[in-house]
Amino acid sequence: MDKTVNQKAWFLVLPVFLVVAFSAVLPLMTVVNYSMQDTFGNNQFFWNGVGWFKELLDPSTDLGGRFLASLGRNLFFSLVILAIEVPLGIVIALSMPRQGWTVAACLVILALPLLIPWNVVGTIWQIFGRPDIGLMGYVLNHIGLDYNYVSNDIDAWVTVIVMDVWHWTSLVALLCYAGLKSIPEAYYQAAQIDGASRWAVFKAIQLPKMNRVLLIAVLLRFMDSFMIYTEPFVVTGGGPGNSTTFVSIELVKIALGQFDLGKAAALSLVYNLIILIVCWIFYTVMTNAGAERKPQEGAA
Amino acid sequence: MHSIPGRRLIMGLFLIFLLLPIYWLVNMSFKTNAEIVSTMTLWPHAPTLQHYKRIFTDESWYSGYINSLEYVVLNTIISISVALPAAYAFSRYRFLGDKHLFFWLLSNRMAPAAVYALPFFNLYSAIGLFDTPWAVALAHCIFNVPLAVWILEGFVSGVPREIDETAFLDGYSFPRFFIKILVPLIASGIGVAAFFCFMFSWVELLLARTLTSVSAKPIAAIMTRTVSAAGMDWGLLAAAGVLTIIPGALVIWFVRNYIASGFALGRV
Numbered sequence: 001m002d003k004t005v006n007q008k009a010w011f012l013v014l015p016v017f018l019v020v021a022f023s024a025v026l027p028l029m030t031v032v033n034y035s036m037q038d039t040f041g042n043n044q045f046f047w048n049g050v051g052w053f054k055e056l057l058d059p060s061t062d063l064g065g066r067f068l069a070s071l072g073r074n075l076f077f078s079l080v081i082l083a084i085e086v087p088l089g090i091v092i093a094l095s096m097p098r099q100g101w102t103v104a105a106c107l108v109i110l111a112l113p114l115l116i117p118w119n120v121v122g123t124i125w126q127i128f129g130r131p132d133i134g135l136m137g138y139v140l141n142h143i144g145l146d147y148n149y150v151s152n153d154i155d156a157w158v159t160v161i162v163m164d165v166w167h168w169t170s171l172v173a174l175l176c177y178a179g180l181k182s183i184p185e186a187y188y189q190a191a192q193i194d195g196a197s198r199w200a201v202f203k204a205i206q207l208p209k210m211n212r213v214l215l216i217a218v219l220l221r222f223m224d225s226f227m228i229y230t231e232p233f234v235v236t237g238g239g240p241g242n243s244t245t246f247v248s249i250e251l252v253k254i255a256l257g258q259f260d261l262g263k264a265a266a267l268s269l270v271y272n273l274i275i276l277i278v279c280w281i282f283y284t285v286m287t288n289a290g291a292e293r294k295p296q297e298g299a300a
Numbered sequence: 301m302h303s304i305p306g307r308r309l310i311m312g313l314f315l316i317f318l319l320l321p322i323y324w325l326v327n328m329s330f331k332t333n334a335e336i337v338s339t340m341t342l343w344p345h346a347p348t349l350q351h352y353k354r355i356f357t358d359e360s361w362y363s364g365y366i367n368s369l370e371y372v373v374l375n376t377i378i379s380i381s382v383a384l385p386a387a388y389a390f391s392r393y394r395f396l397g398d399k400h401l402f403f404w405l406l407s408n409r410m411a412p413a414a415v416y417a418l419p420f421f422n423l424y425s426a427i428g429l430f431d432t433p434w435a436v437a438l439a440h441c442i443f444n445v446p447l448a449v450w451i452l453e454g455f456v457s458g459v460p461r462e463i464d465e466t467a468f469l470d471g472y473s474f475p476r477f478f479i480k481i482l483v484p485l486i487a488s489g490i491g492v493a494a495f496f497c498f499m500f501s502w503v504e505l506l507l508a509r510t511l512t513s514v515s516a517k518p519i520a521a522i523m524t525r526t527v528s529a530a531g532m533d534w535g536l537l538a539a540a541g542v543l544t545i546i547p548g549a550l551v552i553w554f555v556r557n558y559i560a561s562g563f564a565l566g567r568v
Binding site: 003004005006007008009010012013015016017019020022023024026027028030031091092094095096097104106107108109110111112113114115116117118119120123124125127128132133134135136138166169170174198223226227229230247248249251252255256261264268271272275276279280283287 | 314386401449538
């Protein structure tokens with residue numbers, strides 16, 4: 001279906017444009033303004049040009065070291081949770097019951113963690129993992145593991161990752177399930193007649209149908225894990241030391257903790273730029289996938 | 301043929317993994333603080349409602365829930381009403397800069413809230429909306445409006461164009477066509493979009509906390525008060541946590557039949 005060219009459509013888009021411009025462009029201008037200046041409090045500002053940006057990208061300075069370290073931690077975190085959540089989400093989607101009331105029950109329970117406020121997610125795991133009052137911490141310590149997320153780096157990391165898997169695997173699973181539901185029964189019957197193995201069915205029928213939703217899932221999960229703030233902040237506060245300080249936590253520390261507006265603004269811009277680039281790559285891949293699909297549909 | 305061997309076991313284990321931490325929170329909310337700290341019990345041995353009673357009788361506690369619901373509802377209404385016409389435009393027409401505009405919108409959904417916390421604080425203080433539900437509702441538009449446009453665009457594209465053309469031939473004006481024909485046709489899509497707006501506005505805390513101080517403080521921020529000089533009030537914290545889960549659980553229950561299609565954002 002070809003779209004008609006109609007410039008009047010801009011009038012329909014105008015409200016959205018205004019609302020988002022008000023809450024995105026205006027604040028971003030302030031950030032650009034701050035990023036070029038230094039402040040010593042009392043609303044006195046001094047021109048600093050690209051000084052902050054130079055410092056930010058130089059690991060030998062304090063600011064640069066902190067930024068690059070938290071960026072590295074954040075990328076590692078995003079890759080680990082993607083590597084766990086995407087396969088697990090697919091497995092869960094394939095494990096969904098076929099019909100009956102259990103389908104609705106499973107869907108409701110799966111969606112539950114998604115609607116819990118993020119700091120409550122943090123609170124739940126903060127309590128659950130404590131060796132003195134939490135079930136998980138208590139059990140782990142009683143079977144002989146010396147588990148304590150407050151003092152041990154690795155335990156803190158494991159807790160944050162398990163928490164994210166708990167929180168977000170359902171999103172991947174629900175997206176995949178929606179993709180699976182759209183496969184017509186006839187495909188499976190055809191596969192059965194051809195004597196296709198379980199793995200062949202997955203590879204040739206189910207995975208291609210899930211392609212688009214999986215792309216959405218990976219995009220959403222990557223972006224949201226890349227800007228994660230509340231949950232690890234509540235559980236570990238970025239510690240022990242700086243071991244779970246992700247980029248957003250570092251940024252809020254500099255901006256609202258130290259009120260170092262110039263540094264925070266420069267960090268914000270670089271952070272935003274990274275996200276914009278990744279987003280653009282995904283968007284291009286996604287629209288191309290859509291463009292490739294359409295002619296096939298037309299031919300079929 | 302559809303599913304994999306051992307699926308019941310996998311599903312069962314995963315559901316237990318999801319429910320166990322939540323059960324632990326509910327369990328703790330019914331215990332006295334003495335029981336929480338002194339012994340490890342799998343269910344409350346001396347069940348008490350004291351924490352819930354405290355929340356429901358203390359205005360500084362329950363007003364938090366009202367504040368949260370206020371900005372969430374406001375945000376959902378604003379997001380859906382501005383996103384609907386835009387979704388129609390993106391779905392039906394080509395116009396100057398449409399692709400760039402769509403990408404720009406989408407990129408705002410991905411922008412980290414931490415980047416905007418400080419500028420928003422300055423902006424909303426300057427225009428006098430600081431510490432009102434409007435500030436939070438407008439701030440949350442930055443990620444909810446793009447998402448609503450994205451979801452609704454998928455649903456509008458599912459409506460055959462012939463319907464528009466027939467309606468216009470029948471003499472419907474554009475606004476009348478929009479309200480009388482299009483909106484009822486994509487009602488489930490609007491429901492899904494509203495669900496997502498509700499969800500992301502309800503769970504966000506960083507912006508909501510930065511933009512409020514006293515009179516519009518969300519419940520999630522009030523919860524941090526349970527740390528006092530006398531130590532942590534774990535029971536109260538757990539009870540407040542349980543109460544924040546309930547609105548979400550109710551919303552899921554209402555949309556349970558649309559969850560699957562909804563999560564595909566109308567575009568499988």
